[in-house]
Amino acid sequence: MDVIVIGGGISGVATAYQLRAAGHRVCVIERHATVAQGATYGDGGALLPSPLDVWFGPTFMRQRQPRDSGIVYKPGFNGGVRRFVKQLGTLREPDAFAAQYARLRPLIDASRDMLADIEARLELEFEQKPGILHVVRDPRDWEAMQPALDLLRTLDQPYRTLSADECAALEPSVPAEPGFAGGVLLETERTGNCPLFAKLVKQTLDEHGVQFRFGADVAAIRVDTGRAAVELVPTGDRHASNAREVDVISADAIVVAAGAGSLPLLDRLGWRLPLHPVRVHTLTAPVAYEEHAPHLSVVDSIKRISITRTHQRLRVGGAGVLQSLPDTAKPLAEPLSEAALALLGQAVHDWVPGAARISAALSWQGTQLLSPDGLPVVGPTPHPRVFVNFGHGPAGWGLACGSAKVVTDYLGGDVQHWPADTLAALRAGRFTT
Numbered sequence: 001m002d003v004i005v006i007g008g009g010i011s012g013v014a015t016a017y018q019l020r021a022a023g024h025r026v027c028v029i030e031r032h033a034t035v036a037q038g039a040t041y042g043d044g045g046a047l048l049p050s051p052l053d054v055w056f057g058p059t060f061m062r063q064r065q066p067r068d069s070g071i072v073y074k075p076g077f078n079g080g081v082r083r084f085v086k087q088l089g090t091l092r093e094p095d096a097f098a099a100q101y102a103r104l105r106p107l108i109d110a111s112r113d114m115l116a117d118i119e120a121r122l123e124l125e126f127e128q129k130p131g132i133l134h135v136v137r138d139p140r141d142w143e144a145m146q147p148a149l150d151l152l153r154t155l156d157q158p159y160r161t162l163s164a165d166e167c168a169a170l171e172p173s174v175p176a177e178p179g180f181a182g183g184v185l186l187e188t189e190r191t192g193n194c195p196l197f198a199k200l201v202k203q204t205l206d207e208h209g210v211q212f213r214f215g216a217d218v219a220a221i222r223v224d225t226g227r228a229a230v231e232l233v234p235t236g237d238r239h240a241s242n243a244r245e246v247d248v249i250s251a252d253a254i255v256v257a258a259g260a261g262s263l264p265l266l267d268r269l270g271w272r273l274p275l276h277p278v279r280v281h282t283l284t285a286p287v288a289y290e291e292h293a294p295h296l297s298v299v300d301s302i303k304r305i306s307i308t309r310t311h312q313r314l315r316v317g318g319a320g321v322l323q324s325l326p327d328t329a330k331p332l333a334e335p336l337s338e339a340a341l342a343l344l345g346q347a348v349h350d351w352v353p354g355a356a357r358i359s360a361a362l363s364w365q366g367t368q369l370l371s372p373d374g375l376p377v378v379g380p381t382p383h384p385r386v387f388v389n390f391g392h393g394p395a396g397w398g399l400a401c402g403s404a405k406v407v408t409d410y411l412g413g414d415v416q417h418w419p420a421d422t423l424a425a426l427r428a429g430r431f432t433t
């Protein structure tokens with residue numbers, strides 16, 4: 001089949017890889033000049049999600065002050081954001097959390113397998129590093145996290161719970177004083193450089209005949225003919241009045257993997273999904289003192305802020321800003337941006353003091369999509385030629401390779417080997433039933 005993939009982030013690149021491996025002819029359309037320029041650019045580096053990494057669960061926004069949850073929360077008068085947060089909040093309940101994680105787990109397992117397969121075939125070097133240390137400050141948060149630890153116990157994922165002193169002994173850049181509740185070491189889990197991974201896979205795809213059209217903005221998807229098609233306009237010319245400038249490319253199937261850009265494309269087809277864009281931030285700062293720089297990746301599990309070292313730099317990622325849809329579409333107001341970056345700077349100060357020169361840090365912000373039930377949107381749509389793969393929230397790299405396989409299996413009519421409740425939980429149609 002001829003398949004168009006919209007979006008050159010990690011979801012689009014991984015989808016193109018699986019489609020090509022299944023024998024399809026693939027064209028990836030990306031509005032930027034290269035791959036990995038959207039949320040993928042800011043990726044914090046954790047390869048595969050554990051029960052401690054997913055956005056839903058027992059510790060999701062349970063603090064009275066949102067900033068204590070690592071979030072800048074500005075719903076304004078918008079009831080939609082509050083409803084969204086309330087819905088995600090229902091998954092704090094341990095049984096609901098465990099049931100939702102069970103639906104997600106086959107996707108995580110498939111991602112692990114697909115990633116291992118890609119690594120074995122392509123022998124990629126993307127700055128992989130083992131060892132992720134989750135740390136928790138407040139004993140009440142540690143208590144609240146227990147259902148996630150209970151779940152971890154049931155998985156094959158090796159982990160160790162540690163006291164503050166044990167954390168400090170293992171990772172001397174984390175001070176034992178002031179005291180904190182404890183940590184969880186995922187010693188075999190890895191971090192890596194997600195944009196680099198995407199670029200390396202893209203290079204391989206170039207060699208295998210996958211086309212990449214950069215600097216092209218998909219203005220709309222057409223589904224009114226026997227084949228599906230996309231309308232392309234050069235980037236920056238979205239509202240071109242001159243119809244001759246609109247290029248139309250048709251294909252047997254289209255996969256929408258356009259991250260936050262997916263919603264407007266589906267909206268125009270009359271498919272409105274209740275996902276919410278969240279602005280997230282990174283700081284990339286030079287290492288200040290070698291002896292204070294962490295060798296493990298350190299994650300503030302409650303604030304969902306990750307601190308990862310790559311060479312002589314520390315990348316600190318997280319600090320979501322939750323606003324109404326119209327506000328998220330506008331440039332972020334300076335005070336909110338400052339508040340978000342202050343959360344990241346504070347995390348460095350709290351967990352690896354002296355490790356990085358925050359005053360010399362480069363900041364970045366991007367948008368990622370979250371769904372109200374914490375799971376991505378992967379699979380078919382009401383139109384048999386249009387498929388979707390987005391909304392992975394904070395685990396997009398971790399889920400990219402498995403999600404790509406789901407979409408590819410749908411295209412090939414070969415999904416019987418996937419658990420039915422996982423497929424149902426990922427489908428876009430779940431929101432309409």
Ligand SMILES: Cc1cc2nc3c(=O)[nH]c(=O)nc-3n(C[C@H](O)[C@H](O)[C@H](O)COP(=O)(O)OP(=O)(O)OC[C@H]3O[C@@H](n4cnc5c(N)ncnc54)[C@H](O)[C@@H]3O)c2cc1C
Nearest residue numbers: 007009010011038039040044046218259261395396397398
């Ligand atoms: C700070 C931060 C830390 C993170 N940490 C982790 C982590 O540790 N582990 C993990 O697994 N995940 C993490 N994530 C999440 C993960 O990075 C994202 O879920 C993932 O990158 C999303 O990939 P994507 O391809 O779906 O979206 P994107 O990377 O946003 O890609 C979508 C692409 O589509 C293009 N596009 C959109 N609309 C159009 C259009 N109309 N026409 C043409 N092109 C279009 C965009 O330009 C963009 O390049 C983190 C994210 C951030 C921001």
